[in-house]
Amino acid sequence: MSLKLKLNGVDHDVDAEPGTPLLWVIRDELKMTGTKFGCGVASCGACTVHVDGFPTRSCQTYIEDVEGAEITTIEAIGATREGAAIQQAWEELDVVQCGYCQSGQVMSAVGLLTENPKPSVEDIHDYMDGNACRCATYQRIRAGIQRASEILEG
Amino acid sequence: MTVNTSRRGFLKGAAAAGAVLVVGLNPQGAVAAGGDAAQINPFVKVGADGRVIAIIKHFEKGQGPATGLSTLIAEEIGVTMDQIDYEFAPSNPELYANLAFGQIQGTGGSTAMANSFMQYRTAGATARAMILEAAASATGAKATDLDIVDGMVTGAGDPVPLGQFVAAAATLEAPVEPILKTPDQWRLIGNPDIRRLDSRIKGNGEAMYAMDVHLPNQMIAMLARPPQTGGLVSSFDDTDAKTIKGFIRAATLPGNGAVAVYAENTWAAIQAREALTVEWDMSNAESRDSSQIKEEIMAALNGEAEFNVLKNEPGPIDQAAQVVEKTFYFPLLAHAAMEPLNCTIEANDDGGITLHDGAQMPTGPHMALSQIFELPMDKVRINTMLAGGSFGRRATPTADYQVEAGLAFVITDRTRPVKLVWSREDDMRGGYYRPAFGHKVRVGLSDAGEIVAWDHRIAGQSIMKGTAFESFAVHDGVDHSSVEGVADTPYTIPGFHVGLTDTKKATSTLWWRSVGHTHTAYAMEVMMDMAARAAGRDPVEFRLAHLGDSADARRKAAVLELAAEKGNWGNAPTGRVQGIAVHKSFGSYVAEVVEISGNANDGVQIEKVTCAVDCGIAVNPDVIKAQIEGGVGYGIGHVMRDEITLTGGVVDQYNFPDYEPLRMRDIGAIETHIVPSAEPPTGIGEPGTPPSAPALANAIAQTGTVVGVLPMINDGVAFA
Secondary structure (H helix, E strand, O other): OOOEEEEEOOOEEOOOOOOHHHHHHHHOOOOOOOOOOOOOOOOOOOOEEEOEEHHHHHHHOEEEEHHEEEEOOOHHHHHHHHHOOOOHHHHHOOOOOOOOOOOHHHHHHHHHHHHHOOOOOHHHHHHOOOOOOOOHHHHHHHHHHHHHHHHHHO | OEEEEEOHHOOOOEOOOEEEEEEEEOOOOOOOOOOHHHHHHEEEEEOOOOEEEEEOOOOOOOOOHHHHHHHHHHHHHHOOHHEEEEEEOOOHHHHHOOOOOOOOOOOOOHHHHHHHHHHHHHHHHHHHHHHHHHHHHHHHHHHHHHEOOOOOOEEEOOEHHHHHHHHHHHOOOOOOOOOOOOOOHOOOOOOOOOOOOOOHHHHOOOOOOOHHHHOOOOEEEEEEEEOOOOEEEEEEEEEOOHOOEEEEEEEOOOOOOOOEEEEEOOOHHHHHHHHEEEEEOOOOOOOOOOHHHHHHHHHHHOOOOOOOOOOOOOOOHHHOOEEEEEEEOOOOEOOOOOOOOOOEEOOOOOEEEEHHHHHHHOHHHHHHHHHHHHOHHHEEEEEOOOOOOOOOOOOOOOOOOHHHHHHHHHOOOOOOEEEEEHHHHHHOOOOEEEOOOOEEEEEEEEOOOOOOEEEEEEOOOOOOOOOOOOHHHOOHHHHHHHHOOOOOOOOOOOOOOEEEEEEOOOOOOOOOOOHHHHHHHHHHHHHHHHHHHHOOOOOHHHHHOOOOOOEEEEEEEHHHHHHHHHHOOOOOOEEEEEEEEEEEEEOEEEEEEEEEEEEEEOOEEEEEEEEEEOOOOOOHHHHHHHHHHHHHHHHHHHHHHOOOOOEEEEEEEOOOHHHHOOOOHHEEEEEEEEOOOOOOOOOOOOOOOOOOHHHHHHHHHHHOOOEEEEEHHOOOEEEO
16 A cells, blocks of 8 residues: 655655554665664564654554654654754763664653653653663663753753 | 783784775785785774774674774874774684684674774874874974874974875884883873764664665565474475565575575565464474473582582581572573664675674674685675674574575575564574573581682583584583683682583573673672671671682772772661672673662662772773673663573563563662773673672572572562
8 A cells, every 4th residue: 555654754655555564664665774673562662753742662553553643763853952952961971882772762762851851760760661771771861861851951 | 811912913014095094914914015905904094184994893782892992093093082983894804803712703702802902002003103204204303202182293393184194104114013102191091081982873873783784675584493492394385475565485494494584575574474384393302391401400400510620629518617508590591682683695796795794703604604605705795783782692603693694595596685684582582592500509617707618519501512612611521601700719718619510401502791600600699698697797898808819809809899888888778788799700800789678578679789890991981881880780680580481492482571671760870980900901891790680689688588599580589
């Protein structure tokens, strides 16, 4: 089937079967590889994108369900105020190690700060619980979100 | 620990390639002056634009060698970290061998910095000397009066960008003994403000991992593998797979180890493989349950030891004033790196092939693919890409996944590149695990509370036997990786006996972040605490009393004391208790204080971990801290609740929901203190892991439960 996906503000004509996860359309068809495949069952968060502003696991999101929605990926999140702050904080604190989960971590963290610009540690734990990092960079992710919150406060 | 200080032996070349100064090894063992870059496999290239490129012979899985080795080059030349870029070296074991491994190019055993420290500094110092010599000729100044600061040649009037002298420098002979900077001259080595070179691209999605390879016209291959180790394909039916849009074909791989499904894209491959029906021949497959494997290990602990690792007689345990005894069991563990295994092979115009891979040990797949394709080594190229973690899994003695890709490609007409993709389930059930081990330890104490005898029995599945590493790691039948951390402990233990029994492997066994130390540190350090408690002594004081005056023991004692001091040992806040452990691995010493609240029955919460590390010269202190943080998380995450179990030989776990990774809320702040040192750098990727689990166990023991069976949830510990 043919459908239109609006990704990072750009319309794309996509040919894919119903039931195809958004993840694979982004990665294989549109060849935007910042969004990662980690588990395929929405339990690691590496594939997180924003759908109408909300962090969403693209490996469990069917393309027919997001036709017409505003989809944002890691490639464009830096253009948002929160995205720029998170990426700045990530660099300042050298949050990353292998980095494979970090696109998803950034997308979730941006979602958190957009909803809640001054999250408590417990808020961060609740919101970020679904984003796994096998390198265990968690305390830097936590600190990075707090730092980005400061940056946003100005 | 030794480092190669004979610079004559390994740094012999400098060549010009246009206006590029190239410094590195020459395959002929002669200085190559005025040649081109193809004649030399460099460690550093300096362009006329002043940009420096460090060629990294180790792969980057997050542990930091891209930044670390670049730091060495930048330091010696005299450029800033903003003026240096990095590339990964091609596969060439003659030129890029890991000096700790012999003639193998690879990353492992936490050796990247240790074996590269002199090599990369010398490469940088050579480039610096040649640039300064060229600058001296051009300006009439003496080379010894010149310096390079932030990429500018200074000392002869106005500072001049070093790039202006690159073309002339490239025509000079390389100095035989370049002068290295001394520690008092270092501005980058040891600087805690140096940032990772790969931070930005990993935070904005630009970083390219092997999983991100998209070659024109590539096919995706996924394999249906036998559900039990040792199974073989009898037949398959792809009738249903043919209904999947994008399915190309299915074929049994040579050797009948798996059926490959080829598709136009990953989603089609996933669906088509699911639609495939395979009949397996399981007549030679593993069919045991985990409980049988555990019983075999436990029985071996109580029988005669197969190997006496330490030849001395066991101490007089029967005459000891008291004996402390504990049995431990360590389950199979998966590595579960974030990026599922994958690699891509394409045909080259010259009849050769290229492998695109997060290659941890390029020499293995290089040789294997050379055999599969009947190609000389120089026709097989390896493009090493960033790896999304490994923890040991990307370095198998069998080059397992690269061989799979090779077999999947070799049976095609080779006109379309083949990208082999593993799913998370493939990775979890893929048959390469930290082997199961058991320890049984009896410690005899005197009336005065001193250790007088220590009888340590180990049984488990050898990692090295039956692999290409056997001659390197197995001596007199003893696989060193089964007993490391016990038999070579820096503790002074009188009457120390160590016995080992190998048990039958149920799966392929593989090193897993810190290898044997994953279980030996736990057994040693939990026993030290049990013995201290039995003797009525403080665990820190008790350990220090069993650390002698050797340099080795003193370094171990120093990290123990530092962690105790910084962790406020003995003064836990109300409602919390502490546990401590210290362990040496990969040449480095790490002590950790774990502070918890709650208790084993009602739920343990890990509040804080305070670490002290001595890894010799701390090249990138912040990377070192990050590796300790990650090492602690990796160790603790698994001992809390993870294990791989088998039912009838089939792995029970399938994905993260039943092999639950450490989550952010599981662990509080981790604080790391680095012992200043002038010793050569030692390992940092692994040493943070071994003491983390026993430190946690020793804290939990304060609440009444000494955990012997892992994961901890199997031995009566609940987590908050």
